[in-house]
Amino acid sequence: xxxxxxxxxxxxxxxxxxxxxxxxxxxxxxxxxxxxxxxxxxxxxxxxxxxxxxxxxxxxxxxxxxxxxxxxxxxxxxxxxxxxxxxxxxxxxxxxxxxxxxxxxxxxxxxxxxxxxxxxxxxxxxxxxxxxxxxxxxxxxxxxxxxxxxxxxxxxxxxxxxxxxxxxxxxxxxxxxxxxxxxxxxxxxxxxxxxxxxxxxxxxxxxxxxxxxxxxxxxxxxxxxxxxxxxxxxxxxxxxxxxxxxxxxxxxxxxxxxxxxx
Amino acid sequence: xxxxxxxxxxxxxxxxxxxxxxxxxxxxxxxxxxxxxxxxxxxxxxxxxxxxxxxxxxxxxxxxxxxxxxxxxxxxxxxxxxxxxxxxxxxxxxxxxxxxxxxxxxxxxxxxxxxxxxxxxxxxxxxxxxxxxxxxxxxxxxxxxxxxxxxxxxxxxxxxxxxxxxxxxxxxxxxxxxxxxxxxxxxxxxxxxxxxxxxxxxxxxxxxxxxxxxxxxxxxxxxxxxxxxxxxxxxxxxxxxxxxxxxxxxxxxxxxxxxxxx
DNA sequence: CGGTTAGTTGAGAAAGCTCAACAGATGTGG
DNA sequence: CCACATCTGTTGAGCTTTCTCAACTAACCG
Numbered sequence: 001x002x003x004x005x006x007x008x009x010x011x012x013x014x015x016x017x018x019x020x021x022x023x024x025x026x027x028x029x030x031x032x033x034x035x036x037x038x039x040x041x042x043x044x045x046x047x048x049x050x051x052x053x054x055x056x057x058x059x060x061x062x063x064x065x066x067x068x069x070x071x072x073x074x075x076x077x078x079x080x081x082x083x084x085x086x087x088x089x090x091x092x093x094x095x096x097x098x099x100x101x102x103x104x105x106x107x108x109x110x111x112x113x114x115x116x117x118x119x120x121x122x123x124x125x126x127x128x129x130x131x132x133x134x135x136x137x138x139x140x141x142x143x144x145x146x147x148x149x150x151x152x153x154x155x156x157x158x159x160x161x162x163x164x165x166x167x168x169x170x171x172x173x174x175x176x177x178x179x180x181x182x183x184x185x186x187x188x189x190x191x192x193x194x195x196x197x198x199x200x201x202x203x204x205x206x207x208x209x210x211x212x213x214x215x216x217x218x219x220x221x222x223x224x225x226x227x228x229x230x231x232x233x234x235x236x237x238x239x240x241x242x243x244x245x246x247x248x249x250x251x252x253x254x255x256x257x258x259x260x261x262x
Numbered sequence: 263x264x265x266x267x268x269x270x271x272x273x274x275x276x277x278x279x280x281x282x283x284x285x286x287x288x289x290x291x292x293x294x295x296x297x298x299x300x301x302x303x304x305x306x307x308x309x310x311x312x313x314x315x316x317x318x319x320x321x322x323x324x325x326x327x328x329x330x331x332x333x334x335x336x337x338x339x340x341x342x343x344x345x346x347x348x349x350x351x352x353x354x355x356x357x358x359x360x361x362x363x364x365x366x367x368x369x370x371x372x373x374x375x376x377x378x379x380x381x382x383x384x385x386x387x388x389x390x391x392x393x394x395x396x397x398x399x400x401x402x403x404x405x406x407x408x409x410x411x412x413x414x415x416x417x418x419x420x421x422x423x424x425x426x427x428x429x430x431x432x433x434x435x436x437x438x439x440x441x442x443x444x445x446x447x448x449x450x451x452x453x454x455x456x457x458x459x460x461x462x463x464x465x466x467x468x469x470x471x472x473x474x475x476x477x478x479x480x481x482x483x484x485x486x487x488x489x490x491x492x493x494x495x496x497x498x499x500x501x502x503x504x505x506x507x508x509x510x511x512x513x514x515x516x517x518x519x520x521x522x523x524x
Numbered sequence: 525c526g527g528t529t530a531g532t533t534g535a536g537a538a539a540g541c542t543c544a545a546c547a548g549a550t551g552t553g554g
Numbered sequence: 555c556c557a558c559a560t561c562t563g564t565t566g567a568g569c570t571t572t573c574t575c576a577a578c579t580a581a582c583c584g
Contacts, residue, residue, distance in 0.1 A: 100437050108441040122437065124430035131437060150423065154416050161412065167429040168386035174436035175362050175384065175393065179370040181443035182487035186540065217563060225444035227541060232564055248549080248563075448572070479531060489573060494532055510531075510581075530581075541570070550561075 034068035048116030085123025094139020109223035136214040296330035310378030347385025356401020371485035398476040
């Protein structure tokens with residue numbers, strides 16, 4: 001359902017090498033192949049991803065930072081906690097979830113990422129990722145090697161500021177999630193979640209009124225701090241109240257204002 | 263109880279001007295006076311605040327970015343949501359809480375900051391702060407005008423990286439808070455909170471086993487997503503179980519391992 | 525020293541969880 | 555391409571945790 005067709009050019013670059021410390025992993029875990037990126041300068045998501053006012057020189061430089069993309073199949077990880085941090089990523093097609101895990105097995109989904117949204121910012125701090133990023137469907141990401149990005153940011157004031165803004169935005173996003181988890185009822189959480197998603201889809205030119213949830217009820221619950229049964233009950237309640245028309249994963253928002261009033 | 267004596271030199275700099283859009287505020291809200299900072303190069307918190315490997319030239323430049331400090335009295339705000347973002351701050355003495363507020367009055371404390379910790383990172387994103395920063399006791403902060411800091415970071419690779427690390431660290435901190443709010447019981451939350459605080463005090467050379475909570479039970483509850491009564495009950499439970507010896511705001515951790523096992 | 529605020533404790537209510545049954549959807553091998 | 559197994563989602567009933575309301579005590583402040 002999402003934008004651009006995945007870049008599936010098969011000119012695999014040999015440069016890939018070992019992306020990850022390879023821990024126990026369901027299936028064979030090959031060195032992830034990279035593919036040449038189509039350029040930022042012509043990308044339809046540029047307005048979502050990048051500052052609006054880059055000069056053509058800056059765009060050229062940017063193209064030389066974002067040289068490759070990578071395909072991640074549904075259920076596979078882009079990176080996992082404890083992997084060495086190398087690059088920042090931007091979702092190009094598809095969608096991801098990020099999950100932090102406690103030793104005792106407790107899991108918390110900390111976010112869902114759709115095209116144009118960043119991944120990997122958690123890794124800068126310690127040089128090691130602190131969460132897993134898992135594809136919810138077959139997806140593509142742009143790869144921005146962080147060292148090169150940093151160099152670029154020392155040259156470009158605009159790009160420097162953009163990266164600070166991006167990270168600050170992540171901080172603010174997480175704060176409002178804390179508010180959600182700390183102060184809202186199950187009903188309010190789900191409403192806020194749907195409204196947030198609707199807004200993000202709309203900002204990317206998709207319908208905000210009707211969309212397809214790629215994540216399961218369990219994943220939604222794990223994000224919103226409640227059990228899947230409760231998520232399901234709340235969907236049913238919204239349907240009864242004529243706010244949302246859920247059809248499995250297909251969601252139609254009927255009464256936006258009503259949902260906001262919950 | 264915290265480190266350094268506050269810099270209370272009264273050579274108020276006239277440069278202060280209007281720091282804030284002044285919304286309804288309990289008392290008189292004057293333009294906050296700034297005081298000359300004692301230098302980063304000689305600050306005992308430097309190891310906590312700044313990258314360890316700055317050259318003497320970089321230290322000099324840093325001193326010229328962090329020219330001023332500001333005193334904030336107990337209960338007063340350093341900045342509030344919707345204030346224009348100007349500067350990043352580092353707590354020098356005392357402590358703060360950051361609070362995000364929903365229109366309907368719901369509040370969530372998103373963090374407590376002790377000496378050496380940053381404040382204001384939320385403002386970069388939109389140029390406007392998204393939370394209130396309120397002093398829990400009479401406190402002092404170092405002021406880092408963000409424009410100057412950005413310039414400095416374009417010149418100093420180390421400083422640039424440090425700021426990225428700082429922001430990434432905030433992202434990781436908030437993720438683990440989401441885990442706390444999303445998956446833990448009231449008992450586990452309070453235990454995790456005490457252990458976190460103990461670690462942070464210890465890292466600053468204070469006792470991790472005995473410390474003074476500057477925040478009320480209500481503020482703790484608002485941070486941990488529970489009511490003050492529940493916080494109180496959990497303290498009592500920890501006391502009964504011989505894990506913690508709470509004496510009002512004075513906390514002594516008796517059984518660190520036990521607390522970690524909760 | 526009296527008034528106010530902060531903290532503790534108890535009892536009953538409510539939200540959300542657990543367990544369980546079942547229905548649809550999805551996928552797989554014969 | 556069907557039949558069966560598996561996974562995902564829905565719904566119900568009873569239980570647990572936390573909240574709410576209330577009373578009371580201790581600490582703090584002017």
